[in-house]
Amino acid sequence: MKGTFTLDGSEVPFHEGQTVLEAARDAGRYIPHLCAHPEFEPHGSCRVCTVKAEGRMAAACTLPAREGLAVESATDELRELRRGLVQLLFVEGNHFCPSCEKSGDCQLQAVGYALEVRSLHFPQLFPDRPLDASHPDVLLDFNRCILCELCVRASAEVDHKSVFALGGRGIDKHLIVNAESGRLADTSLSVTDTAVGVCPVGVILKKGRGFTVPLGQRTYDRAPIDAPPEKAGKP
Amino acid sequence: MSPAELSQLLHRHHGDPNRLLQMLREVQAAAGWVSPEVITELAKGLTLPRARVEGVATFYTLLATRPRGEYQVLFADNIIERFHGSVALRERLCAALGVAPGALRPDGRVSVGTTSCIGLSDQPASLLVNGLAIARLTVERVDAIAALIGQRAPLDQWPAELFHVDEPIRRAGLLLGAHLEPGAAVRAALARSSEALLEELKRSKLRGRGGAGFSTHDKWRAARDAPGPTRFVVCNADEGEPGTFKDRTLLRRQLDAVLDGMTVAAHAIGAQRGFIYLRGEYLFIAPAIEAALAARRAAHLLGRDVLGRTGFDFDLELHLGAGAYVCGEESALLESLEGRRGIPRRRPPYPVTHGYLQRPTVVNNVETFASVAHVALAGGARFAELGTERSTGTRVHSVSGDCARPGLYELPMGASVRELLDACGAEAPIQAVQVGGPSRTLLSPRELDRALCFEDLPSAGAFMVFGPQRDLLEVVASFARFFAHESCGFCTPCRVGTTQLQGAVDALVGGRGTRRDVRHALRLCALMRDASHCGLGTTAGRPFMQLYEKFKPTIERSLSSLEFRPTFDLDEALAPARALTGRDDERAHLEDP
Amino acid sequence: MKKLKVATASLAGCFGCHMSLLDIDERLFTLLEKVELDRSPLTDFKQFGPCDLGLVEGGLCNAENVEVLRELRRHCKVLVAVGACAINGGLPAQRNHLDVRECLTSVYGRTVPDDPELPLPLDRVHAINDVVKVDYFLPGCPPSAEALWHFLDDFLNGRTPHLGHGLISYD
Numbered sequence: 001m002k003g004t005f006t007l008d009g010s011e012v013p014f015h016e017g018q019t020v021l022e023a024a025r026d027a028g029r030y031i032p033h034l035c036a037h038p039e040f041e042p043h044g045s046c047r048v049c050t051v052k053a054e055g056r057m058a059a060a061c062t063l064p065a066r067e068g069l070a071v072e073s074a075t076d077e078l079r080e081l082r083r084g085l086v087q088l089l090f091v092e093g094n095h096f097c098p099s100c101e102k103s104g105d106c107q108l109q110a111v112g113y114a115l116e117v118r119s120l121h122f123p124q125l126f127p128d129r130p131l132d133a134s135h136p137d138v139l140l141d142f143n144r145c146i147l148c149e150l151c152v153r154a155s156a157e158v159d160h161k162s163v164f165a166l167g168g169r170g171i172d173k174h175l176i177v178n179a180e181s182g183r184l185a186d187t188s189l190s191v192t193d194t195a196v197g198v199c200p201v202g203v204i205l206k207k208g209r210g211f212t213v214p215l216g217q218r219t220y221d222r223a224p225i226d227a228p229p230e231k232a233g234k235p
Numbered sequence: 236m237s238p239a240e241l242s243q244l245l246h247r248h249h250g251d252p253n254r255l256l257q258m259l260r261e262v263q264a265a266a267g268w269v270s271p272e273v274i275t276e277l278a279k280g281l282t283l284p285r286a287r288v289e290g291v292a293t294f295y296t297l298l299a300t301r302p303r304g305e306y307q308v309l310f311a312d313n314i315i316e317r318f319h320g321s322v323a324l325r326e327r328l329c330a331a332l333g334v335a336p337g338a339l340r341p342d343g344r345v346s347v348g349t350t351s352c353i354g355l356s357d358q359p360a361s362l363l364v365n366g367l368a369i370a371r372l373t374v375e376r377v378d379a380i381a382a383l384i385g386q387r388a389p390l391d392q393w394p395a396e397l398f399h400v401d402e403p404i405r406r407a408g409l410l411l412g413a414h415l416e417p418g419a420a421v422r423a424a425l426a427r428s429s430e431a432l433l434e435e436l437k438r439s440k441l442r443g444r445g446g447a448g449f450s451t452h453d454k455w456r457a458a459r460d461a462p463g464p465t466r467f468v469v470c471n472a473d474e475g476e477p478g479t480f481k482d483r484t485l486l487r488r489q490l491d492a493v494l495d496g497m498t499v500a501a502h503a504i505g506a507q508r509g510f511i512y513l514r515g516e517y518l519f520i521a522p523a524i525e526a527a528l529a530a531r532r533a534a535h536l537l538g539r540d541v542l543g544r545t546g547f548d549f550d551l552e553l554h555l556g557a558g559a560y561v562c563g564e565e566s567a568l569l570e571s572l573e574g575r576r577g578i579p580r581r582r583p584p585y586p587v588t589h590g591y592l593q594r595p596t597v598v599n600n601v602e603t604f605a606s607v608a609h610v611a612l613a614g615g616a617r618f619a620e621l622g623t624e625r626s627t628g629t630r631v632h633s634v635s636g637d638c639a640r641p642g643l644y645e646l647p648m649g650a651s652v653r654e655l656l657d658a659c660g661a662e663a664p665i666q667a668v669q670v671g672g673p674s675r676t677l678l679s680p681r682e683l684d685r686a687l688c689f690e691d692l693p694s695a696g697a698f699m700v701f702g703p704q705r706d707l708l709e710v711v712a713s714f715a716r717f718f719a720h721e722s723c724g725f726c727t728p729c730r731v732g733t734t735q736l737q738g739a740v741d742a743l744v745g746g747r748g749t750r751r752d753v754r755h756a757l758r759l760c761a762l763m764r765d766a767s768h769c770g771l772g773t774t775a776g777r778p779f780m781q782l783y784e785k786f787k788p789t790i791e792r793s794l795s796s797l798e799f800r801p802t803f804d805l806d807e808a809l810a811p812a813r814a815l816t817g818r819d820d821e822r823a824h825l826e827d828p
Numbered sequence: 829m830k831k832l833k834v835a836t837a838s839l840a841g842c843f844g845c846h847m848s849l850l851d852i853d854e855r856l857f858t859l860l861e862k863v864e865l866d867r868s869p870l871t872d873f874k875q876f877g878p879c880d881l882g883l884v885e886g887g888l889c890n891a892e893n894v895e896v897l898r899e900l901r902r903h904c905k906v907l908v909a910v911g912a913c914a915i916n917g918g919l920p921a922q923r924n925h926l927d928v929r930e931c932l933t934s935v936y937g938r939t940v941p942d943d944p945e946l947p948l949p950l951d952r953v954h955a956i957n958d959v960v961k962v963d964y965f966l967p968g969c970p971p972s973a974e975a976l977w978h979f980l981d982d983f984l985n986g987r988t989p990h991l992g993h994g995l996i997s998y999d
Contacts, residue, residue, distance in 0.1 A: 044581055045726050047766040057765045062581045084762045088731035096922055097998035098912055098969035104999065113996045119909070119965035120916050120955065122735050122755065123802055128925035147724070156284075165286030166576070166724075167293040169559070171734040173724030178286040180275045215999055224993040799961045808950040809891060811928050816942040823948050825891055 003067035007031075008074050014065035021049055021060040024073075030226040031073050032082055032111050034089075034200055035148035036061035040157065046148055048085050048111060052078060083115045090117075091124045092171070094143035101210035102202030104218025108146060110225035129174070134185035137207055144202045145175050151204055155195035163189045175203070236266050236273055245280040252281045253592075255574030259292055260515070260557055264366065267307065268299040287575075294576040294723075296350055296558030297366060297515045306345040306384045309363045313352035313477045314713035315635045315699060321360035324377050325349070331381035345384055351560060351717055352477035353516040356635035356699070357642050358401055365390055366518045370400055400519065402484045403642030406658060408629040409621060410489060410605050411645045417527075418536045420495035420608035424502050425544055429459070432503045436607070438615025440627040444602035445471060445563075446671065446695035448626075451607070454597055457587040459504040461595035468500045468509035468549075469591060469598040471568055475514055475560035476672035477717055478697035481631040482601040484643050486513075486520050489605050490527050494551065496604030498536065499611045500597055501549040508550060510591070512568050515557040524553050560721035561771050565598040567723065578725045579769035602631055602696070622648030626688035630696065637662045637702035644698075649688040652678060655698060662702040667786070672697040673714035674774035677707075677781040707789050708744050711778045715740045718775035729772030732763040740779060742802070743793045749800050753790060757783065801827070832880040832984065835866040837900050839893040840920045840953065841886025843869070844970040845911040849883075851973035852980075862984050866903075879904035881983065885970075887913040888954040889920050892947035901960040906983075909962045910976075912969040912998060914955065921953040928952070964989065968997045 001016040007029055014023035019042060024031050033049035036042050044062040051060045052072040060073070072078065089108060097103045129142040147166065152175075155163040163184075167176040179186035189195070196204050215221070236244075244261055248254040258277060262269050269292045278285040292298050299307065310316070310325045325336065329347050334340040337348050355361035358370040367390065369380070376397065383393050404411050424432050437452040458466060470493065474482040485493060497509050513521060528551055531537045541547045554572055556562050562571045566580035569591050590596020599607075606628050610618045619627040626648035632655060635641045639660030646655065652668060668678040670687065671694030678685065678692075685691050701710060719733040739756040742748045760776025767773045783790060805825040813823050838846060846869055852859070863881075867873040882904035888894055901907055912918040923931055928951045932940045956962060966979050966989075975995040982989035 044768060047727050047768070050766045059768075064583075081762060081765055084758065085727050085766060088727055088735070088762075090916075091735075092731045094922070094925070095916075095998075096912075096919055099919055099922070100999070109998050112998065113993065116991060116996060118915075118967050118991065118996065119957065119962075122731075122759075123738060123958070124916060124921075124924075124955070125734070126921070126924040126952065146727075147730075162284035162286060165284065165290045167286075167290050168724070169294050169576075170719060170722040170724045171730060173730060176286050176289055178284050180271050180285065221994075221997075227993075801960075802958045803952075803954070805894060805950075805959070808952065809948050811951050812932065812948040815929050815932055815940050816948065818942050818944065818948065820944045822891060822944050825894055 003065070005065055005067065005069035005071060007071045018065045019061055020051065020053070020063045020065050020069070020071055023065045024060065028229045031060050032114060032226070033061060034107055034111060034146060035150065037150055037198065040150065040153045043149065046085070046089070046146065048082050050078065050081055050085075079115055082111075083117050084121070086112050086115060086117050087119075087121045089146050091120050091122045092127075093145060094126060094129065096143075100144065100202045101205060102144070104213075104215055104221050106202060106220070107200035107225065110220035113220065114224055114226040125171070132177070132184045134183040135189060136185070137191035138184060138189060138196055139205045139207055140175075140177075140184055141203055141205065142175060146201055147173060147175070148200060150198045150200065151175070151195040154198045155189075155193065158194040161188050161193065161195075163187045163193070163195060236262060238276070240265070241273065241276050241280070245277070250281060252283055253572070253574045255281065255283070255288065255291055256295070256557060256571060257554060257574075259295075259298055260555055263298050263557075267305060267365075268302050271300075274300075290576055291574065294559065295515070295556070298557050302339060302343060304339055304343060304345040305387070307365055308345065308347040308380075309350040310347070311351070311353040311355065311359075311361045311363075312349040312713075312716070313356055313359075314710050315356040315478060316352075316360040317709075317713060318636070318705065319359035321372070324360055324372050324374070327374065328377050328381055331378065332384060344387075350516075350558060351475065351720060352479075354474055354480040354483050354514070355400065356478050357403055357480055357633065359635070363516060366515065367398060368400060368516065368519050369397055398519065400483075402487055403640070404484065404488070405634075405640055405642045406644045406646065408645035408647070409609055410485065410492065410602070410629060410631060411643065413489065413492060413609070415489070415492050415495065415608065415612075417491040417531060418495065418534060418542065420492070420611040421498045421502070421536060421542060424499040424611040425542060425547070429503045429505065432499070432611065433459070435610055435615040436503070439610040439618040440615075440625070441603070441606055441610060441618065442626065442689055443599055444606070444630070444696070445565075445600040446675070446693055448689040448693055451599065451603060454587055454599070455500065455503050458595040458597045461588040463594055465594045466504050466506035467591040467594060467596040468497050468504070468506045469568070469572065469596055470497055470509070470511045470601060470604055471563065471565060471598055472511055472513045472517070472601050473556050473563045473568055474517075474601070475563045475721075476674065476695045476697050477714070478633060478635055478669065478672050478699045479695055480633045481643055481696045483517060483520065485601050485605050485631065486517070487523065490524065492605045492608040493601055494527060494531060494536075495611070496607035497551060498541065498549060499607050500599070500604070502547060504595070504597055506597070507548055508552070510572055511551060511553050512562070512572055513553060513555050515555050518555065521553060521555060528553065559723070560717075561723045561769070564769055564771065567769070568598065569596065576723070578723050579771075581768070623686070623688050623690065625690050630687060630694070632687070632698045633696050634659045634698045634700070636700035637705070638700045646687070649686050651683070652685050652687060652692070653683040655687065656683065656700065659700070661700045664703055665700065666703050666705060667701045667707055667710075669697070669699040669701070669710070670694050673717060673778050674770070675777070677778060677785060679785040707782060707786055708740070708793055711782050712737075712740045712744045714778040718771065722771060722775070726766070726768035726772060728763045728766040729768065729775060732759045732772070733775050735759050736763075736776060736779065743790065746793065747795060747800065747804075748793055749795050749797055751799060753783070753794070831862060831864040833866050833878065834863045834868075834881045834883065835876050835879045835900060835904060836868040836870065836883040837885070837896055838869055839884065839886030839897060839914070839956070840889035841911065841913045841918070843885070845885035846870070848968075848970035848973050849976050852977045853973070855977055859980060876900055876903040880906065882907045883910050884908065884914050884956055885910050887917040887920055888950060888956060888959060890947035890949045894950075894959055897956055897960055906963045907960065908964045908966055908979075909956050910966045911971060912967060915965050915967055916955050917953040918969065924952045966991075969999050972997070
């Protein structure tokens with residue numbers, strides 16, 4: 001089955017089983033998102049892709065495309081809502097962009113830029129999240145985790161290792177690794193694992209690569225995340 | 236736990252990963268906590284990634300992944316309990332035991348913490364000790380508990396009276412007034428074909444009692460029509476909405492009606508297995524349920540060929556939760572039932588087609604199954620005579636708060652709020668009534684003629700009365716704390732928003748709030764309502780929003796007169812450095828404007 | 829046309845934002861035709877006078893930062909948080925998960941100086957909007973000269989500033 005729905009008034013084609021976000025992406029239309037990734041089953045946790053479909057809010061990454069569905073995305077209301085979500089992600093963790101080697105390649109930043117998020121608005125929580133530098137090739141800096149679960153999904157579904165999982169609940173939810181010691185060095189993670197490359201922010205970092213591309217010349221310095229596909233920064 | 240004990244445990248649960256939560260509960264009960272070594276061994280035994288087992292163990296409030304002592308005391312921290320002095324009682328117990336709130340005593344023997352409502356708001360204050368409920372706390376009872384812990388008396392040697400839970404049924408109707416023979420409704424159902432039974436259910440117009448009010452007939456028919464040979468019936472007894480306790484009473488006083496209802500459902504949809512998912516806080520009800528299940532197996536009301544009907548095989552298992560309000564959401568409940576973290580699934584697909592183990596599953600509330608038994612017995616038309624056009628039958632209300640007679644009131648659907656207030660002897664003048672718990676409706680005194688039914692005030696049965704002396708801001712702060720504690724953390728708006736809202740409301744309660752805090756809070760409420768993944772998040776902002784809409788002066792009165800003031804106490808922020816340097820000069824202080 | 833009065837302050841920052849302001853190069857002349865600088869690290873005046881615009885670099889690390897910030901807020905109509913530190917505490921806030929007492933004793937040992945001339949540190953580093961009302965936020969570490977100029981040009985010409993791609997950055 002094929003069909004079309006409308007995104008902000010213009011038509012987007014889709015085929016059977018696609019979500020609104022997938023069809024929009026195929027059509028070169030950008031809907032801001034963080035936890036969705038073309039290679040993994042969507043789960044809809046970050047909510048940054050929230051759109052309005054026939055009067056109801058829904059995450060575009062899990063909303064099945066349907067013939068004739070009228071979807072709003074680029075409205076002031078939704079930009080304001082997404083700004084709020086991005087601000088909540090920033091105040092939840094410890095995001096010190098100037099000292100982060102992922103800066104410029106970070107999707108949280110890039111989405112913040114696209115939405116013109118200039119302040120945090122909410123009080124910062126400043127959680128205490130120690131680093132894990134135990135692994136010879138990979139560093140984990142939990143301070144920047146946005147709990148998108150992409151590494152969890154990649155490690156389980158692609159690498160078949162289940163190195164990562166989530167522990168805790170609510171605001172105490174956090175990324176854990178598959179070892180009684182809690183140390184990455186004691187897991188089966190290898191630097192070539194898909195899970196290592198999939199982090200949209202600066203949690204999972206390959207050691208010894210930090211500043212090979214200077215700040216100012218990185219992915220989202222060159223082109224914004226919401227630019228047309230031929231120009232847009234690719235992570 | 237010794238390796239031998241662990242291996243017995245795994246064996247008892249057939250090494251079934253779906254039973255992981257049940258195993259973790261048993262470890263907790265036996266060892267007092269779930270140690271890292273046990274997590275590793277369980278993961279090995281179940282061939283699960285260790286991190287997955289750890290993820291489950293750290294999700295549920297009633298499981299401890301750090302030592303919490305031989306005696307783990309958790310006070311219910313519901314607002315009703317607070318209004319009955321739970322904070323002072325907790326402090327008294329802590330002082331008597333020499334333990335800091337929330338911490339483990341240095342000798343490792345005891346800890347005293349808090350948890351959400353444990354379903355005893357009709358007999359506050361209340362607590363759990365090693366998972367077992369103690370109600371009607373007084374200074375004397377707290378002192379007795381302190382003495383028993385001081386003597387290291389084993390729990391089974393504590394006076395039984397201490398653990399007695401009342402069931403104050405103030406008004407009984409169709410459900411609470413019934414005297415059903417075990418199996419009577421099953422017999423009546425088996426006299427009809429499953430199709431005829433579904434028709435009766437349709438005639439009854441019964442709607443789910445969990446709060447959303449979905450048509451029970453439509454749900455059952457969808458599950459029956461879903462493809463595949465295996466079907467499940469699940470009873471949602473994870474009654475976690477603060478101020479609700481009617482399922483507790485139904486399970487203790489009308490258990491056979493509930494079990495009959497589940498068996499009737501099995502007949503109607505063609506299910507072979509069922510589960511009762513009982514909230515962990517109701518551990519004290521578990522033995523009676525297990526006994527009833529055994530009795531029903533003996534009476535051929537469960538098992539192979541139920542009541543001699545060839546091919547009607549149906550059995551029930553009891554599963555216990557472990558402290559997670561979100562598991563009251565049916566898809567989170569199913570996740571939990573499968574031994575995972577209680578994260579609500581994305582929908583569609585719905586449980587009627589992809590439920591337990593992705594098979595067609597009917598999940599209904601305790602009260603719904605009890606009602607089903609009466610539909611099966613007396614027919615749908617009789618049932619539909621009660622209540623209103625679109626809300627048939629009766630509703631059991633859990634009444635607590637400022638009234639002379641808290642307890643259970645079963646009224647026909649559609650009764651007015653005022654009627655229930657009169658019945659329970661609410662203290663005049665009423666300041667407010669919270670109907671359906673924090674996730675539903677805060678009523679002002681102008682709304683007392685509203686009707687308790689799906690057309691007007693849908694409710695999961697909680698009814699909290701607030702008299703004139705109560706600070707509604709404190710009520711809303713308590714609800715904000717509840718949602719922050721119970722958020723599963725899956726989606727951004729609820730995970731971070733509930734904590735931020737708690738902060739904003741606490742600022743108002745503490746007298747530091749400004750109009751900016753009110754604006755922040757309202758923005759958070761809207762964000763959670765519009766963007767959350769499940770009902771917990773979408774409703775978490777309701778208490779504050781309704782307070783703002785209906786009781787604005789309460790908020791206004793709490794505001795600091797300034798448009799802006801610092802978000803923290805400036806002078807207090809210098810205190811650590813002052814202490815360290817011993818300075819107290821003028822420049823070592825900052826004035827609050 | 830009457831010149832607009834502008835004050836600037838550097839709190840717990842590195843002066844990088846001020847350097848970036850100087851980086852607008854020859855546009856400084858255009859700017860100085862329209863504005864007059866009040867108290868600022870660039871003028872060395874000791875007191876703030878009534879101002880139209882206040883630019884704040886740096887977050888709040890200690891009591892003195894708080895006093896300077898409040899003083900500036902009292903004197904200016906529009907207050908702008910310039911750079912990461914003013915907006916979210918910035919790099920100094922990386923101490924926020926530590927106890928300030930431990931920070932001090934690990935630096936000074938047992939004898940933490942008690943000289944009243946030294947500003948006392950706050951228990952945590954704060955963004956400036958935790959203490960005063962902020963009217964606009966200009967992120968970056970530092971915001972680029974282009975971003976600063978873009979903002980000032982919009983402000984001086986009565987437009988609402990917007991920061992598009994290349995002008996908004998957090999690093």
